Amino acid sequence: MRVEYINPFVEAAYNILTEVLGGEIRRGELYLKSTSMPVMGVAALVGLAGDVEGRVIFDMDMKTAMKIASQMNQEDLKSFDDLAKATITELANLITAQAVTKLHDLGFRFDLTPPALFTGENMEISDHEVEALIVPMETSLGLVEVNVAIRDRM
Numbered sequence: 001m002r003v004e005y006i007n008p009f010v011e012a013a014y015n016i017l018t019e020v021l022g023g024e025i026r027r028g029e030l031y032l033k034s035t036s037m038p039v040m041g042v043a044a045l046v047g048l049a050g051d052v053e054g055r056v057i058f059d060m061d062m063k064t065a066m067k068i069a070s071q072m073n074q075e076d077l078k079s080f081d082d083l084a085k086a087t088i089t090e091l092a093n094l095i096t097a098q099a100v101t102k103l104h105d106l107g108f109r110f111d112l113t114p115p116a117l118f119t120g121e122n123m124e125i126s127d128h129e130v131e132a133l134i135v136p137m138e139t140s141l142g143l144v145e146v147n148v149a150i151r152d153r154m
Contacts, residue, residue: 013135013146016094016098017139017144021068026138027138034131038122038123041060042062044115049111049113050108050153052108053153057125065080068091096112096115134146134147
């Protein structure tokens, strides 16, 4: 996986989380994962196709998702309803749009799928053909992991 693909997503996640959540965002140590990996409970997945192929997942636990959705809507949401789901999906859209703009400026061309939101316990993402780079982002509302698995199109 080329670092040129990763940095725009890391920078965009940091910028957008700082902008919409306020407070300090701390980036944790990056790590690679090459086998199936569990997700924390709420995962927004965006697919990529074109010059590259792969996906980006914005992963968090339900408690963090609820806090983020409440903060972004400036109200205390009580359940992970349609508004909360749309808010987490929009967060994924904001981050991805900023990252893709940077990648397009670098000459990369690809399309995105709309974010798909997955919720539940004991879920697992399997990527048999590409390693995933995990970038933990510690916010004042909880941990958000940016999980990037992108490779050049074969």
